Amino acid sequence: MNMHIKGLWAAGLLLLGSTTAQAVTLPGPVVSAQWLSQHQQEVNIVDVRSDPASFSKAPAFTTDKGTKTLATLGGHIPGALLLDFGKTRVARTIDGREIKAMLPDQQTFQALMRGIGVKAGKPTVIVPEGASGADLDMAARVYWSMKVYGDDHLALLEGGTTGWLQQGLAFDTAPAAAGEGDWTATAPRTKYIATSQDVAKAIGGGVQIVDARPMPFYVGLTKKPDVGQAGHIKGAVNLPPELRTASTGGAEHYLSPAQYQAIFKHLDIKASKPSITYCNTGHLASGAWFVLSEVMKNPNTRLYDGSMLEWTAEQRPVVGLP
Structure with a gap:
């Protein structure tokens, strides 16, 4: 093969690979359940829970006059990665004082995100439980933490898991698996x-x-x-x-x-x-x-x-x- 053509062919493959890795573009800082249901395989779905046990429990619904309503949160979006919110903040010593609930250092936060399976080269949709404003604030905290450590390809799911279930979209109750992510944290911005x-x-x-x-x-x-x-x-x-x-x-x-x-x-x-x-x-x-x-x-x-x-x-x- 002509060396010039071979070089162009190799460059084309590299370009194709990078384009594929970032093929999906997030429509904004908040995405709808409908958008996520169409792009589940193209993003990291990080499910933030204050009660990690609910991730693998079946949700409970009530039916009144033919209307089905979520009564108890349970389950998760298929393919979601479980993030225990309690692990996203740590005690740190500042000027000789221990201050609780602070942002972990770069290596600790990177290990946490890799440990749940977050992949590099994919946008991340962060999913709150969604039943309260405090749930959204937990997801926003994870969003801010990832942004501090260099990630700009982020969004939150409108309505969280609660909204997803209320819309009758597919859910899973499989236990969270240990991840093998390669997401990389930069120096804090x-x-x-x-x-x-x-x-x-x-x-x-x-x-x-x-x-x-x-x-x-x-x-x-x-x-x-x-x-x-x-x-x-x-x-x-x-x-x-x-x-x-x-x-x-x-x-x-x-x-x-x-x-x-x-x-x-x-x-x-x-x-x-x-x-x-x-x-x-x-x-x-x-x-x-x-x-x-x-x-x-x-x-x-x-x-x-x-x-x-x-x-x-x-x-x-x-x-x-x-």
Whole structure:
């Protein structure tokens, strides 16, 4: 074979291989059950559970006047990879203090994702349980973590497993298998992460601080036991969980950009302003980060991983009730 032709042939095969590896393009940061059902073999499906045992249990349905309704979540999308949410956050020592529920280091997070079977060269659809806004926040936390470690080919499933089952789509109850993934984490991209110093600098500056907790936590009526002081960071605006998602038939979903804009006007939140989100431990803050960064397309949005747990451990100022 002519060497020139042989070289072109080899280059063509390489191009074909790379095109095949990324053949499917995610339509956005949120995909529908219908879209996923048509592309199941082309993506990693990462099922995030707070109760991993439900992954292999049959769902329970009730029927009333011919209408079938999901009563108890169980089962999973065929081919889904099980991710125990409890393993996605670890205690880390920062300035001599142990802070719980933090992002794992690069090698630990990579090992976790490989261990469940996440493959390189495929987009990843992250699937929440879907029955509550907190479920969506767990999936958003995994999305943020993967993005910090270099992955931009990500989406969340609208309505999660709950919505999938309610639509009568096929499900499986096979136990999760040990994975052999090759997904690779890059060095952390700090443009998505805020430190205590970043937050302190943002107070009174040009960066919007967004408290993602329910209103009673924001105003200081209550607090988590591990958080040192009730209240919020000075200058923070509140984007509570109940205004970030809505329920349709028992499955939670995100709102449209126009709906968020309307809500933001009431909350004095600027969708395009550089922002830092926080909560108690970085869980709820992930949902607010996802709304601002991914749905509203604000690239200058960071998440304060340590949140109020770290802020109050450092004895930084908090605004609360007298």
